[in-house]
Amino acid sequence: MSANADCGSVGPSLCKLDNLHQQVLASFPMCQMIQEDLTQNPRFSKLLAMLSQQVECHGLTLKLEKELEMAERDLQTQRLRWLCSESLHRLLREMVLEHCVRKHLYNVPTEDDMFYKTMEHNLLVGQCVMQLDLSDYFKQDSPPLLGLDAQQILDLASTQKDLLKTRQRLPRELEKHLLKKCFSLLSYYHPGEDEREGVKNMKLLRLSGQLDGKIKRVVCLKEKSYESAALLQQETCCYISELFGCIQILQSLILDHRLKAQKEIDKNKIEYFEAKCEIVIQKIRAEMMEIQLDTYTEDTISAHRKITEKLEAKLKASQGEKHAVDSMLSSFEFFGKEFEVLAEEYSRLRQEIDTKNWALKEFSYPTN
Template sequence: MEMSIRWTVPFEAESARWPAVSPICTDVEVKMSAGPDPPGVPPLGSGDSVQQQVLASFPLCQLTEEDLTKNPLFCKLLAALSHHLDRTGLTVSLKEELEKAEQELRTQKLAWLQSESLYRLLQEMVQDHYIRRHHNSTSPENSKFYETMEQCLLVAQCVRQLDPSSTTSQDQPLLMGLSAKHVLDLMPPEQDVRRMKQRLLAELEVHLKKKCFSILSYYQPDWEHESEGLKNVKLSLLPETLESDSKKAEALREKGLESATLLQRQTQAYLSELMGCLQILQSLILDYRLKAQKELDKKKVEYLEAKCQIVIRKIRSEMLHLQLDTYTVDKISAHWKIREKLDAELKAIRAEKQSAESMLSSFEVLGQEFEALVQEYTQLRLEIDNKSWALREFSQHSH
């Protein structure tokens, strides 16, 4: 089975973000190292059984030794496949292609990281200059140097946006009719660029040194107050220290994977034993306890029924006592008087409602003429109210 893998990586494209200033940094190199790929769990020894070797070769499969024992042909097939597949299920040839593609990806990522790191360092230098200029006055030479560098960075970024031919295979329309040549005309004078290049390496070295000391202080805060010479020595040993710590972490990770595999096997064995114990316990319960449990449950149900009846009667008794204490003879007679009064009022209100409904029905017979009279009456009432309010206000203000 053949598979072709195509990687579309934007790292080379991003390295062209500032092509106009790339000539000023030809002597600057940022060294980085990509870490090794994490290895898998080491295979079992030759003393293990075939089932254990198969389980170790395919850790992602949810299989148990019992499954492989019940299916010897399937176990034999997996043992044969283990010589052609890795632990993730990839073939040897596909694994080689994948490793080659990952190596190419790391190379392109390293190139992108170099250019991107340098670009961000230059931006930080410009920002630090503006911060220092805000707090303290700077010399005209320093201002000219940073202004020239900032202008080069801006022109390079605009060129990158206007000329995407280095990152895409398609022709794109010009932005506002501008091209890269138009923007390159905004570069500083050649003499200023030459002076900036001559000073850039020294300034960049100072800034990089400061960043490295910050990383060193972050990794080991105790070294922050050491002398500069001692910091330089420890900084030269920092890559080896980081690599050693990385190897220790990798060893711990491998040990954790081994422990996880061992724990999985022990868990499977424990669960199988536990299921056997549960089956034995279930047989004991069915044979010896369920016979007596039926009578016990019957007696318990009778007891709960009797107790429930007693509780119900006690609640009923308490409710009756509460009613006797609440409603005395005097209170009941008062309630009857209140009820008679409320009934009389309700009867009067119903009669009033009936008369109003009959009057309303007689008005509805008049039809549209009555509605016009009502609207006219309503308008007159509003005008009377408005004029009365105006008269009262006028009377108050006249006094």
């Protein structure tokens, strides 16, 4: 009963630890951690679990995350306002440029020419005023650009009458231009044959929804790609750790097999070197035989044989003489020390005789 109770208590605790580790890994996806690291460091895993309640997965606190969201919303609003004004300004510039091109190709009514000239002039005035305002904002202590202020530029604007006419006509012209651009975008997005204007308008109304769906899909795919990148990084870390473990096991196996097979390898090497030495010796002998064959001809060999026979005959005669002298010496040694004294006296007398004979010969030569 106690064993079953222990097993039942251990099972839920392990499940809780696994859930805690999974929660920590999900809260910090960019950290290069695996579940084994958390298991080996339980205090560190508890610390990360406490931090996950106060910190987002990006590393920011909840308060800072809210402030960042508010700042991003404010930035998005400001960006939207700037985008609206910039888009309107670019549309007006496009209308002016199209009018300039059209004026060179076709005859344009005077009223249209006056409208676009007034619009171009006021756009230029507004751009200059904006540049002066920016220069005054960034350089408050310095003199204004070219010594001009915004009021001097505004005085160069068109008259109130021309401005009123332009403002009254501008929405219609702007609507036409926008409709033309929308139709061109529709023809690019849905290429096909020319259709009626009503059908185009219906497709144009549905185009914004389709584009929003495409944008949402792109954003969703980007988020999935980020999640996949984080998961891939985590799996890469696990793969690298497992790979290092496999490499260590392979290294240990290689060392063990190398020590066992080293004796056989050394034996094979010794046999190989012995065979190689034997081959080299046989090659040297073959070279020596080739040199002897090139050096000694048949005449040289026959002459050497005759010389050898004569030398052997002389050697035999010398050996016979040596044997006779040895026998005489052995017979002389038989007489003992007295014979040795007589032999020395005999050799001395022989030397004196030889000396006197030489002197006698010298004195007996006739003198000149």
